[in-house]
Amino acid sequence: MKHVLSKSTYIRSLQCLKSLYLYKFNYQQRDVLSKEQLQKFQRGHDIGSLAHQLFPGGVDASLKSNFKSKQAAMHTYDLINEGHKIIYEASFVYNEVWVIVDILVIDGFEWKVYEVKSSTEVSETFLHDAALQYYVISNAASEVFKARVIDFSIIHINKFYRKKGAFNIKDFFITKPVIENCRRMTDYVKTKIEKAKEVMVEKKMPPILVGDHCEIPYPCDFRGYCSVNNLSKPKPQFQPAALPSEFTLLEILSTRNAVPAFENNFPYQYIPYAVATLDNRGAYNCMLLLNEMGKTNKAYDFLMSVIKESKTIVVANENNFEKLANELRLENDVKSEAFNLQQTNVIAWKDFIKSEREIPGKLKNDIDAEENFVAYLNCTDIFLQHELESNIENYIKQKLETIKNEIQSQKD
Numbered sequence: 001m002k003h004v005l006s007k008s009t010y011i012r013s014l015q016c017l018k019s020l021y022l023y024k025f026n027y028q029q030r031d032v033l034s035k036e037q038l039q040k041f042q043r044g045h046d047i048g049s050l051a052h053q054l055f056p057g058g059v060d061a062s063l064k065s066n067f068k069s070k071q072a073a074m075h076t077y078d079l080i081n082e083g084h085k086i087i088y089e090a091s092f093v094y095n096e097v098w099v100i101v102d103i104l105v106i107d108g109f110e111w112k113v114y115e116v117k118s119s120t121e122v123s124e125t126f127l128h129d130a131a132l133q134y135y136v137i138s139n140a141a142s143e144v145f146k147a148r149v150i151d152f153s154i155i156h157i158n159k160f161y162r163k164k165g166a167f168n169i170k171d172f173f174i175t176k177p178v179i180e181n182c183r184r185m186t187d188y189v190k191t192k193i194e195k196a197k198e199v200m201v202e203k204k205m206p207p208i209l210v211g212d213h214c215e216i217p218y219p220c221d222f223r224g225y226c227s228v229n230n231l232s233k234p235k236p237q238f239q240p241a242a243l244p245s246e247f248t249l250l251e252i253l254s255t256r257n258a259v260p261a262f263e264n265n266f267p268y269q270y271i272p273y274a275v276a277t278l279d280n281r282g283a284y285n286c287m288l289l290l291n292e293m294g295k296t297n298k299a300y301d302f303l304m305s306v307i308k309e310s311k312t313i314v315v316a317n318e319n320n321f322e323k324l325a326n327e328l329r330l331e332n333d334v335k336s337e338a339f340n341l342q343q344t345n346v347i348a349w350k351d352f353i354k355s356e357r358e359i360p361g362k363l364k365n366d367i368d369a370e371e372n373f374v375a376y377l378n379c380t381d382i383f384l385q386h387e388l389e390s391n392i393e394n395y396i397k398q399k400l401e402t403i404k405n406e407i408q409s410q411k412d
């Protein structure tokens, strides 16, 4: 029951065999995980545990301390032999591939398997992931228990869920059967497993250059290594954007949760809690929204006035800003003609920075503001609340001033 591949290394091998090689034989060269990536892992774990409630009364097969695939699978097999009908985090090994499935439901010799995803859609990668799990579990089930897998479904978040009163877990999740797709992919899975195993046996780094595949479906965590080892195509020369004479720096601090925390919100909705602007003449304006969490009308009005008054808006992250702005528009005034982002020049502030310049640490993440925001939500002491509010306001002001100084230092 020794394993050579796991679910994550299999998915890694589909993206790039060199990434698999580096992960196995040069792990220390891996990039440091970003705050967003760590949050994503944690979110996946939390949503997986939440979905267990759809099948209550099960037993958790996960082993807490460092363990190997053999121990984990033997523990799952013991639980099955003891007659448990619902098992969470069940481990199986077949053809030297180890998978851990979120929920296993046993009805005699017929098994149902559920894989939980914290996304609102079923992506192609999830189908590959499901196909691998189906291949391993269905073979292990028939070989060890003479059982068969009669259902394999992906459980994911319902993007149309709206929080109305108490949390409703049945409305929050959607179950999508994918077993037919898994069956169709069996030969593909077997071929890809063999290809990945070849890399492990040969222990030779596949000569793969960096390219579009390094970002799809996930940003590869060996991009740092590949880019400094002459394995990349030459990058086009970066040209910083020209700074217009009039501009407004805009920052919107927002929170975004898989499970909506506030009334009438939907999963992963951007909920602004502070908005601020600083223009080229130094005029600063800030609005905190901590007393009206979940409502978005004030942030929308603030944004509308910035769009009306400014020809060029400079934001921290152009893509995030567009998503957030469109959500605010849909939530507040679908038909508004005044809200026309196309007529406004929205530029990411990093476009003004020369590529070789390091981005200041405090601009890399919003942890200071976020920590204060989370503390505010859990705080009942009015004096402490004021202190946390002022920390958030100081943070956003400093952030805008730092960006302005950075941009202007580039001009000099």
Ligand code: SF4
Residues within 6 Å of the ligand: 015, 016, 017, 018, 019, 022, 208, 209, 210, 211, 213, 214, 215, 220, 221, 222, 223, 224, 226
């Ligand atoms: S950075 Fe690109 S080429 Fe290098 S290992 Fe990752 S996916 Fe492969």
